[in-house]
Amino acid sequence: MSRSAPYILPRATCPHCWHVFPLEETLWVSAHPALNGDARLGPECQRRFLPTRFDAAGNALDSHGSMCSDLACPKCHLVVPRAMFEMRSLFYSILGSPGSGKSHLIATTTWTLRQTLGRDFQLSFSDADPESNRALNQSEARLFFNEFPNELTTLPKTEKEGELYNPVRFGDQTFWYPRPFVFSVQPLPSHPRAKNVAEMSRAICLYDNAGEHFLPGGRSSISPATQHLTVSSGLIFLFDPTQHVRFREACTGKTTDPQMSTAGLSFRQDQVMLEAANRIRTQASLSQNEKYKRPVVVAITKLDAWRSLLDESFERRAAAFGDVLLQRPGRGGESTETVLNHRRIMQISLDLREMMLRYAPEFVNAAEGFAEDVTYIPVSALGHSPTREPETGRFGVRPGSIAPQWAELPLLYLLSLTSGGLIPRPTEKQQATSPSGVRRT
Ligand SMILES: Nc1nc2c(ncn2[C@@H]2O[C@H](COP(=O)(O)OP(=O)(O)O)[C@@H](O)[C@H]2O)c(=O)[nH]1
Ligand SMILES: [Mg+2]
Ligand SMILES: [Zn+2]
Structure with missing residues (x-):
């Protein structure tokens, strides 16, 4: 340097x-x-x-x-x-069983943030190192800049050792370190606190953990380093209802998503959560009855496939709390500032928690037994079901019909809680007086 x-x-x-x-x-x-x-x-x-x-x-x-x-x-x-x-760095870990949608969600999140962080929050969001983000950029290109928008495409399987992990030798021992995706987030000149660029800017590291490594009994020959769980400012845990038998039963006849069928993947997602919790407890020297203090977002994935389980009253209640983004007068009163609507997110989370208690209470117990602050957020990285590719048997999507819903919200929410004001949160008073300001859902 x-x-x-x-x-x-x-x-x-x-x-x-x-x-x-x-x-x-x-x-x-x-x-x-x-x-x-x-x-x-x-x-x-x-x-x-x-x-x-x-x-x-x-x-x-x-x-x-x-x-x-x-x-x-x-x-x-x-x-x-x-x-x-x-820049100061922030780490976030993304976990979930194999096939729960991690790779698609990360690609959709970063693609969406590249456009909306500038527009809504006057922040630039860019690759800190194009080389370390190469796999992610390829995924984004396949889903969002595909030359053949009407043909089925799939993301490369990331579970292979060399793609998600780097082997490093210490004497005769090899450690497998997860490859981070690293971004720089910096205030643009129009940002209300643009004068403090150096202090506000952050290098953000995201980890896509192959779910195999968190299954009891380990399904892989390598055991990756997972200390990032301990340094992370927050965790995003993906819960996939299509892998859960009670959700599948409840959705029978209400969705055409092939993943909901009994032939789809099925994992004990509560066990994956417990395994991650165990590792964090061990690495952070937390006792069994001490709770993890940092925020955990449970992203309930593939919303498009189970939306029928949310009733009208959910939609009404969620709408009553205004949009996810709110406008408030900027400091000094000249311009407006966009803030994340925590009240709406809390309301959605409460409703989803009720749904989770109905179908997957063991998962709620695992998550809340481990962490103090758990927020449930519904997401869809694709907005529609994938289709089985006849040649490969894998599920593919047509890029032209991708319509993500709330995909970036888990990371935005964690940023608003842990990034020292990059994504501002409203004051209590502002929450109470401005349920409107609808711009985007
Ligand atoms: N219906 C639906 N399927 C999805 C969505 N996101 C991912 N999938 C499907 O879920 C499967 C696993 O996704 P992937 O991102 O590879 O999961 P990972 O193993 O956790 O990285 C793929 O076949 C995707 O087509 C979504 O938003 N909706
Ligand atoms: Mg993956
Ligand atoms: Zn190092």
């Missing part, structure tokens, strides 16, 4: 192994092709080194005199995006 770089932090947190290190310990990735082979990462990777020589612009020079640009963690040697040195 340039010595004159505009970083504000004395330390950085590695988004792979969560090691916190002072800037002077940062390693650089050698650039000269002869310098390949790294003790932790294997013969294919460029060697990591602690630099002694820099060029005039502050870039390190490797032992062959080549100019280097990538930075790496002193512990795991994986590349650390520069944003992690310049």
